[in-house]
């Protein structure tokens with residue numbers, strides 16, 4: 359296959375994509391779960407000789423769609439969304455065609471410079487103060503790992519990078535039980551260890567208790583541990599919990615500790631000024647992550663990390679062997695020094711296209727609709743005899759259950775086997791509960807109100 363063939367097949371792929379999206383509403387949201395059903399249709403060994411693209415494409419169309427859970431389906435209410443706006447998809451096509459690797463400014467100045475401008479645009483869109491700069495990672499997990507590695511090295515005065523951790527006191531990191539497992543992963547990978555990730559108790563609204571945070575830090579110091587930093591939750595995965603950011607940052611600052619805020623999901627909602635009270639005080643954070651690839655519409659992968667001062671992270675993650683030097687250009691930014699991987703995709707393009715094609719007002723309307731429709735779905739579910747709302751909407755996320763765990767689990771299985779909507783489960787306060795999040799880019803009020811309709815039918 360050469361570039362002329364690519365021209366032909368790109369058009370075929372665009373036609374296929376158009377049909378795929380046009381028929382999404384008619385498909386079951388979740389793939390039928392028969393393990394091995396896709397793998398059994400793929401040849402067990404790679405071909406020795408080149409195959410015809412007609413056959414390759416036909417196999418794709420025959421085998422793959424039937425094994426997909428359709429993340430862009432308008433009735434996808436599971437997990438958090440991984441929204442791909444049409445404008446973002448177009449930008450990704452162009453980024454794929456260019457296939458640039460933006461590890462250094464000079465390996466594609468446009469890749470670095472557009473990323474810098476998009477970080478500024480997003481900081482403005484979210485109402486963050488001007489001192490925030492930042493970078494784009496593949497995922498919130500990597501951004502949080504980068505923040506935790508930086509906290510570790512700041513606490514060790516950058517000795518850990520050279521000496522490892524064995525010569526140093528036990529490190530301690532603080533977060534609430536509502537934070538995502540990516541925080542646990544970061545503590546493990548950064549050599550801090552799961553046992554040294556101190557989960558601070560939460561109050562009735564599932565916010566970290568600032569007094570308990572202060573107490574834990576003081577007790578650890580008295581016991582000879584070395585606290586490194588605090589991770590705060592702005593929109594937890596299970597029920598959308600928010601820590602009281604301003605109060606917790608005040609405690610961390612008094613203790614001299616840096617703060618990273620995980621707003622992977624809820625960050626997108628902060629383009630709407632009326633939601634910003636939820637993360638009041640965030641301007642005092644050292645690092646903030648949010649995923650435009652969740653709710654905003656810049657498709658996976660695209661995780662933005664804002665940094666109050668990038669210096670400590672660059673000092674932690676940056677390495678400059680001769681082959682990565684940019685002679686005579688000290689003023690430029692080499693983003694590989696801000697992140698864990700060296701190589702970098704051109705992710706800023708889909709942000710640029712998405713923000714321009716819908717405008718902040720268009721994106722705000724979507725998010726406001728999702729929040730409002732989630733409330734309507736919650737109210738309709740609450741009317742159904744036997745349904746209990748377990749947690750009230752946090753933005754567009756709420757949970758409900760039937761009388762017993764067994765009944766709830768069995769209802770969820772029936773819902774997802776039915777295929778019209780897709781919901782997932784969590785455990786909350788010891789109960790098995792069904793979780794509903796509304797946020798798919800193309801969903802309508804009617805799509806959302808399918809939730810109570812399907813539940814009523816299948817109860």
Ligand code: PLP
Nearest residue numbers: 497498499538540594595622623
């Ligand atoms: N933080 C929160 C609150 C999340 O909900 C998630 C994923 O859903 C993550 C972090 C991890 O995101 P990513 O898949 O970008 O690593």
